[in-house]
Amino acid sequence: MKAHIAAVLIAAASFAGAQIPDQDVRNTQTPNTDTHFTFKTPASLEAWQSRKAHLRTQILAAAGLLPMPEKSALNPEIFGKINRETYTIEKTLLETMPGYFLGGNLYRPTASGKHPAVLVAHGHWEYGRLENQQLCSTQALSATLARLGFVVFMYDMVGYNDTIQTPHRFGSDRERLWSFGPLGLQLWNSTRVIDFLSSLPEVDAEKIGMAGASGGATQTLLAMAVDDRIHFLAPVNMISGYMQGGDYCENAPGLRLGTNNIEIGSMAAPRRMLVVSATGDWTSHVPQEEFPQIQRLYQLYGKEDSVSVVQVNEQHNINQLSREAVERFFAKNVLNDPKAAEISEGEVHIEELQDMLALHNRTLRAGALNYDGVFELWRTMATRQMQTVSDTEQLRSILGSALSVEWPADVLAKPGQGSDHLVLGRRGIGDRVPSLFHQGSKTAVLLLDPEGAEAAMKNAQTRSGSLRGKTTLAIDAFQTGSAVAPRDRSHQHFLAFNLCDDANRVQDILTALRYLADQHVTTVEIDASGKAAWWAAYAAAVAPPEINIKLNIPAQTLAATEESFLANFNVPGALRAGGLQTVDRLLKASNRAAEAGDLKTVSR
Numbered sequence: 001m002k003a004h005i006a007a008v009l010i011a012a013a014s015f016a017g018a019q020i021p022d023q024d025v026r027n028t029q030t031p032n033t034d035t036h037f038t039f040k041t042p043a044s045l046e047a048w049q050s051r052k053a054h055l056r057t058q059i060l061a062a063a064g065l066l067p068m069p070e071k072s073a074l075n076p077e078i079f080g081k082i083n084r085e086t087y088t089i090e091k092t093l094l095e096t097m098p099g100y101f102l103g104g105n106l107y108r109p110t111a112s113g114k115h116p117a118v119l120v121a122h123g124h125w126e127y128g129r130l131e132n133q134q135l136c137s138t139q140a141l142s143a144t145l146a147r148l149g150f151v152v153f154m155y156d157m158v159g160y161n162d163t164i165q166t167p168h169r170f171g172s173d174r175e176r177l178w179s180f181g182p183l184g185l186q187l188w189n190s191t192r193v194i195d196f197l198s199s200l201p202e203v204d205a206e207k208i209g210m211a212g213a214s215g216g217a218t219q220t221l222l223a224m225a226v227d228d229r230i231h232f233l234a235p236v237n238m239i240s241g242y243m244q245g246g247d248y249c250e251n252a253p254g255l256r257l258g259t260n261n262i263e264i265g266s267m268a269a270p271r272r273m274l275v276v277s278a279t280g281d282w283t284s285h286v287p288q289e290e291f292p293q294i295q296r297l298y299q300l301y302g303k304e305d306s307v308s309v310v311q312v313n314e315q316h317n318i319n320q321l322s323r324e325a326v327e328r329f330f331a332k333n334v335l336n337d338p339k340a341a342e343i344s345e346g347e348v349h350i351e352e353l354q355d356m357l358a359l360h361n362r363t364l365r366a367g368a369l370n371y372d373g374v375f376e377l378w379r380t381m382a383t384r385q386m387q388t389v390s391d392t393e394q395l396r397s398i399l400g401s402a403l404s405v406e407w408p409a410d411v412l413a414k415p416g417q418g419s420d421h422l423v424l425g426r427r428g429i430g431d432r433v434p435s436l437f438h439q440g441s442k443t444a445v446l447l448l449d450p451e452g453a454e455a456a457m458k459n460a461q462t463r464s465g466s467l468r469g470k471t472t473l474a475i476d477a478f479q480t481g482s483a484v485a486p487r488d489r490s491h492q493h494f495l496a497f498n499l500c501d502d503a504n505r506v507q508d509i510l511t512a513l514r515y516l517a518d519q520h521v522t523t524v525e526i527d528a529s530g531k532a533a534w535w536a537a538y539a540a541a542v543a544p545p546e547i548n549i550k551l552n553i554p555a556q557t558l559a560a561t562e563e564s565f566l567a568n569f570n571v572p573g574a575l576r577a578g579g580l581q582t583v584d585r586l587l588k589a590s591n592r593a594a595e596a597g598d599l600k601t602v603s604r
Contacts, residue, residue, distance in 0.1 A: 020414050020423055024485065025430030026478065030498050032491035033251065037241045037260035038289075041296040048300055052267055055259060059225050061401040062255035062496075063187045064179025064576050067389070069381050072098050074196055077365075078106060082355060086110055087146035089351065091358040092153070093162065096192040097377060099369040103162020103358045104129065104155030104193075107146035108202065116207035116334050117151040117197040119190060119223070119230075123214030123318070124247060128160035130357070132350045135317040139356075140348040141211065144327050148343070149335060151203050153193055157215065157249060158185045162358040166371050169248045176495075177565055179402075179576040180378045182249040183222075190223040198229065206231065207334055211326050213237055213276075213318035218250040218261075225267045232334055234326040236276040236318050239265040241290050243282035244496075251493035253500075253572035254404050266294050270303035274329040276322050280315035287311050320345055379575075386578035392545075392589045395582060400542045402577035404499055405507045407544055411515045424475070424508075424515050433508045434476040434483055444471035444521040446512055448528035448536055452481015459529065471521055475512050477535060478504035495572060502535065502571045509539035513547060523548045533557040534569040541586035549592045 021028075031037075042048040060066040073095070080091040087109050094102045109115055122138045125131035129138050142154040159168025159182070171181040190210075198205040209232035212220040217238030224230045238245065239261050245251055265275070275291055277283035283290075291309040298304045310325040324344055332340035354360045369377060389395050400406060410427040422437040436453045445467055447456035453474035460467055460474070476483040479501050491497075499507070509526075516524050526549060528536035533553035540551045558564075560580045565571075578585075586592075 019427060020412055020425040020432050021430050024432045024478075024483065026499070026504060027485045027487045029430070030488050030491065030494070031256075032497055033244045033246055033493055034242070035244075035497075037244070037262060039241075039260065039262040039266065039293045039297075041293070041300065045300045048297065055264065055267060056226055057401050058257065058259070058404070059187075059222060059255060059264075061398075061404070061573060062179070062252040063184035063222075064181070064252075064378070064382070064573070065184055065188060065226075066398055066401055067385065068191075069097075069188070069385060071192070071195065074192060074199075076196060077358075080355070080358075082351060084143075084349060087143065089143075089146075089356070091356065093358050093364075094189075094192060094196055096189050097374075097381070099367050099377060100165060100374050101163065101364055101368060102155055102189045102192070104153055105142070105356055107142050107150075107152035107154070109146055109149050109151065111149065113202070114204040115149055115151045115202055116209065116330075117153070117200075117203045118145055118330065119193050119197070119208070119210040119220075120145075120152055120154040121190070121210070121212035121216035121219040122154070122157060122160075123212065123216045124157075127353070129154050129156055130161060130353055135315070135319050136213065137320075137323070137348075137350070138216075138318070139350050140320070140345055141318065141323045141326065143348045144323065144345050145330065148327065148331055148337075150330065151197065151200065153197055155189065155193055157219075158182045158189070163189075164359070165364075165369060165374050171248050171252075173566055173570055174562060175375065176253055176572040177562065177570070177575040178375075178379050178382060179252070179573045180375055181252050182247075183252040183255070186219055186249055187222050187226065190219055191227055194223075194227060194229050205229070209233055209330060209334065211236070211330075213322070214316060215245065215247055215250055218245050221261060221264050224271070225264055230271070232272040232330065233268060234274040234276060234329055235265065236322050236326065237278050237281055237283050237316055239275050239277070239286065239290055239294070240282045242285065246492070248493075251496035253495035256496045257404055257499065262290050262293055266297040268307070269294075269298045270301035270306055272333045273307045274326060275307065275309045276325055277309065277311045278315060278317055278322070279311060279313045283311075382576050383578070386582060389578075392586065395578075396542060396544075396586055399538070399577045399582055399586065402573035403503050403506055403538065403542070403571060405503060405510060405539075405542060407542070408511050408514045411511055411518060413515060422473075424511050426511060431504075431508075431511075432483075433478075433511055434481065435512065436472075436474045438472040440471040441469050442471075442520070442522040444473060444516045444519070444524045446509070446516065446524055446526045447472065447474035448477065448509065448526065448532040449474075450480060450530045450532050452476040452483065454481060456527075460527065470525075471516070471519065473512055473516060475508060477508045477532070480505070500571055502569055505532075505535040506538045506542070506571075509535055510543060513539065513543050513549070517547050523550060525550045525552060527552045529554060530557075531568050537580075537583050537587070538569070538574075540590075540592050541583040543590075545590045549590070551587065551592050
């Protein structure tokens with residue numbers, strides 16, 4: 001047996017050993033919002049298109065919008081018109097989900113005909129969309145764009161001004177199981193604003209753009225990344241390799257796994273984009289560092305002139321100089337104004353707050369939900385939606401994306417310290433999965449235990465008859481057995497940049513399954529106990545149907561309540577993706593019987 005292991009591994013060790021590090025990078029490299037990131041342009045446009053599709057799915061999954069929820073009637077309320085010389089302003093409430101309302105102001109040019117439109121999102125200023133001071137005036141930007149001939153919708157972050165059914169910052173473990181958070185709500189609201197603007201008879205739906213600063217720029221980037229109806233954009237003071245956003249509305253679990261705002265911003269290509277930066281914040285390096293990285297991506301399309309950069313000598317802002325750069329860019333690239341470079345704001349009439357707030361001396365219409373009601377609506381919509389997904393491959397893809405795990409393209413292997421020790425890893429990833437391996441027949445047994453491989457093997461000895469002659473692999477899944485190691489989880493928004501432990505364990509099982517498949521076994525029996533049964537069930541559900549898996553887990557191990565998930569499988573998005581009902585459907589579709597029998601739907 002020892003000689004056989006050496007023969008199997010000698011070729012792999014000769015070229016792959018150096019690619020499996022001595023320490024798992026998932027412990028040694030834990031990026032965070034202040035990590036210095038760079039973006040390397042893919043080798044080809046084809047490679048980028050594949051990467052871009054992956055990023056779009058990753059963003060939607062992190063936002064809890066995979067697949068996109070069913071859209072209901074917006075039932076817009078538009079009232080309180082203010083008449084200015086060349087434009088009007090109206091208070092607006094949109095029902096972006098049944099009983100959930102987004103507030104904003106609609107600016108419309110008085111000139112007749114079709115007009116381009118712009119979504120204007122605000123940052124974390126005290127007065128939200130109605131802030132007006134030297135460093136920030138979203139009103140001035142919106143009014144000037146309307147004066148130039150754009151229809152503008154200036155709208156709230158969640159928890160600001162008129163959008164008050166949830167706070168701005170929230171995201172408990174329970175809510176994260178459902179991918180319910182401010183980032184997802186805001187991204188959903190942005191897509192519904194595009195629906196709203198596209199429905200207006202005076203809007204040219206082929207000419208919709210977006211602008212925003214700081215947290216509003218984050219919204220701009222994410223909306224652009226998932227919605228191709230945004231044709232031009234101007235993110236202000238947010239694209240950076242040095243800081244990725246510090247708020248819950250900018251960082252949801254899974255959002256930034258292996259990516260950053262430089263790469264997300266590059267998803268705009270080949271659309272027209274202005275990148276605005278400042279000398280006094282984290283965007284100070286943009287003209288010299290981040291912008292060239294983005295422009296090289298645009299060159300893959302032959303559209304390097306479609307992206308430009310401006311830097312303002314100021315601290316974090318959307319001041320007059322930054323706003324005028326945005327206004328000139330839109331006038332030149334959308335309106336084809338030959339005098340765009342001469343545009344200045346001049347005097348802009350700033351409206352009184354009470355004249356702009358949709359809920360001034362007014363309440364939301366009957367049926368408006370409170371915070372608990374919005375969360376319940378989100379869960380109900382998600383559950384109903386996942387039940388309607390009938391395509392098995394789509395369901396498997398959704399589950400894999402929700403957990404941010406993959407079926408490895410290539411698994412590396414090298415000998416461990418003992419004669420039966422094996423270390424597995426994915427090529428180019430830097431992870432390592434210590435294992436105990438015994439070569440046997442074409443039937444393999446994968447042994448899993450919360451305490452690791454040694455514990456799994458000891459437990460299996462009592463069932464030696466069922467293991468006799470079979471190929472056997474027991475792994476130290478992430479942070480179990482010999483894989484236990486220090487991991488710095490102290491950084492804010494840790495899960496936006498790093499997988500949680502349980503999701504990493506599911507990934508390690510998938511890596512082990514891929515390795516066994518490469519050994520040309522005909523069947524893999526997975527024996528798992530305790531919490532490892534959760535990891536095994538999810539891995540078996542995500543694994544492709546081509547591999548024959550028999551899942552053996554003790555009866556009554558898996559319970560479908562939220563409390564059970566929190567105690568045993570606290571993975572963001574696990575319930576948004578359908579919980580155990582999705583797992584059960586996928587296991588049945590692949591004829592992967594579980595000793596526990598049917599896995600029930602989630603009960604609350």
